[in-house]
Amino acid sequence: MSKEWPLWEVFIRSQHGLAHKHVGSLHAPDAEMAINNARDVYTRRNEGVSIWVVKAADIVASSPADKEALFEPSNSKVYRHPTFFPMPEEVKNL
Amino acid sequence: MYAQMVDTGLKQVQSHADMSDEEQAFQARIDAGVKIEPKDWMPEAYRRTLVRQISQHAHSEIVGQLPEGNWVTRAPTLKRKSILLAKIQDEAGHGLYLYSAAETLGVSRDELLDALHAGKAKYSSIFNYPTLTWADIGAIGWLVDGAAIINQVPLCRCSFGPYARAMIRVCKEEAFHARQGYDIMMKLAGGTPEQKAMAQDALNRWWWPSLMMFGPSDAESVNSAQSAAWRIKLFSNDELRQRMVDQTVPQAEFLGLAIPDPDLKWNEERGHYDFGAIDWDEFYNVLKGNGPCNRERLRTRVKAYEDGEWFREALVAHAEKQAATQAAA
Numbered sequence: 001m002s003k004e005w006p007l008w009e010v011f012i013r014s015q016h017g018l019a020h021k022h023v024g025s026l027h028a029p030d031a032e033m034a035i036n037n038a039r040d041v042y043t044r045r046n047e048g049v050s051i052w053v054v055k056a057a058d059i060v061a062s063s064p065a066d067k068e069a070l071f072e073p074s075n076s077k078v079y080r081h082p083t084f085f086p087m088p089e090e091v092k093n094l
Numbered sequence: 095m096y097a098q099m100v101d102t103g104l105k106q107v108q109s110h111a112d113m114s115d116e117e118q119a120f121q122a123r124i125d126a127g128v129k130i131e132p133k134d135w136m137p138e139a140y141r142r143t144l145v146r147q148i149s150q151h152a153h154s155e156i157v158g159q160l161p162e163g164n165w166v167t168r169a170p171t172l173k174r175k176s177i178l179l180a181k182i183q184d185e186a187g188h189g190l191y192l193y194s195a196a197e198t199l200g201v202s203r204d205e206l207l208d209a210l211h212a213g214k215a216k217y218s219s220i221f222n223y224p225t226l227t228w229a230d231i232g233a234i235g236w237l238v239d240g241a242a243i244i245n246q247v248p249l250c251r252c253s254f255g256p257y258a259r260a261m262i263r264v265c266k267e268e269a270f271h272a273r274q275g276y277d278i279m280m281k282l283a284g285g286t287p288e289q290k291a292m293a294q295d296a297l298n299r300w301w302w303p304s305l306m307m308f309g310p311s312d313a314e315s316v317n318s319a320q321s322a323a324w325r326i327k328l329f330s331n332d333e334l335r336q337r338m339v340d341q342t343v344p345q346a347e348f349l350g351l352a353i354p355d356p357d358l359k360w361n362e363e364r365g366h367y368d369f370g371a372i373d374w375d376e377f378y379n380v381l382k383g384n385g386p387c388n389r390e391r392l393r394t395r396v397k398a399y400e401d402g403e404w405f406r407e408a409l410v411a412h413a414e415k416q417a418a419t420q421a422a423a
Contacts, residue, residue, distance in 0.1 A: 003410065004204050007197070024263075025194045027203055029406075030413035041187050044180075045267075064134050 152192035222385030235275015
């Protein structure tokens with residue numbers, strides 16, 4: 001084998017209509033085989049109703065070094081969570 | 095275990111003073127229970143050790159299909175055959191999850207396979223024993239997969255994210271393997287005297303190799319101590335082996351089978367079973383390539399890979415042709 005098959009990331013939508021979730025990766029020569037292989041490797045027990053495969057090389061990821069710059073700003077904004085606002089016990093449905 | 099005696103390349107456990115600032119920050123993250131992800135900075139020795147450990151684990155899953163493959167065409171019923179096929183397919187899947195985890199550390203799949211096929215990479219000693227009767231398929235599920243579960247459940251909490259996530263998937267499926275094995279043993283142990291004798295014979299042959307799977311005592315091992323500090327090894331070989339003995343003895347009693355160890359005895363004081371000495375010469379001999387099936391396993395594996403080459407090439411030719419047609423359109 002002279003040429004290594006590209007790596008594909010696999011995303012599965014589970015039975016209950018939730019978003020596709022990353023489950024792992026695999027090698028395949030093309031998208032069609034990637035779907036076939038993903039079926040065998042990641043859905044042997046009824047794990048899903050839909051498969052996405054994406055070439056790993058096409059994924060752009062944030063860098064661990066940027067963690068602070070990206071995620072720090074939301075740390076100070078606790079008021080974005082409903083629990084920030086205490087509600088009197090006698091007030092219902094809020 | 096599935097990865098036995100993994101070398102860290104270090105002569106002594108790194109002390110805090112020996113560590114660079116980066117290494118200290120890395121160790122602090124591990125100590126705080128933070129998962130290390132592929133793109134995070136990591137010491138080269140951590141990376142190399144994990145490549146060894148995860149690829150050895152992956153190779154074990156792949157080679158582990160071979161002893162069981164021996165019985166696919168001779169399973170006693172169609173149902174047993176379907177179950178065995180499903181289990182073997184799981185083993186292939188486990189190998190693939192693990193190869194993927196290893197690849198996140200910067201090695202390629204083909205490199206890993208080449209190392210296995212060239213006989214340079216290790217896999218677990220246990221898969222170099224033959225499966226002589228149908229009862230061996232029961233004993234493998236019960237004992238070998240049982241031992242694997244004991245080793246792998248803690249690894250679901252190991253420090254390297256992709257390895258931990260692969261282990262979670264593997265463990266979910268492994269429970270089926272152990273149960274189907276015990277189910278075979280129950281059927282045989284409750285059958286005719288000949289069937290029960292067959293089950294006993296399988297237990298006699300698989301008991302000690304299963305205990306050897308955990309590897310020799312590593313209480314004094316630098317490699318194990320370093321791996322423990324890195325949280326890629328969470329319990330000592332002796333602790334895991336004791337767990338195996340303690341949980342398996344009552345299971346054997348239920349089957350009415352005798353564990354082939356005259357020294358096996360409940361120790362009230364320790365709250366554990368005492369058991370006899372393990373023949374580590376046999377273990378090292380198997381590791382060196384002189385077990386009953388080492389050569390045959392490697393030969394079968396290489397043949398399967400070479401026989402599939404025309405098909406892999408055809409898939410690539412098809413993919414290239416499709417891509418060219420699409421580009422032209």
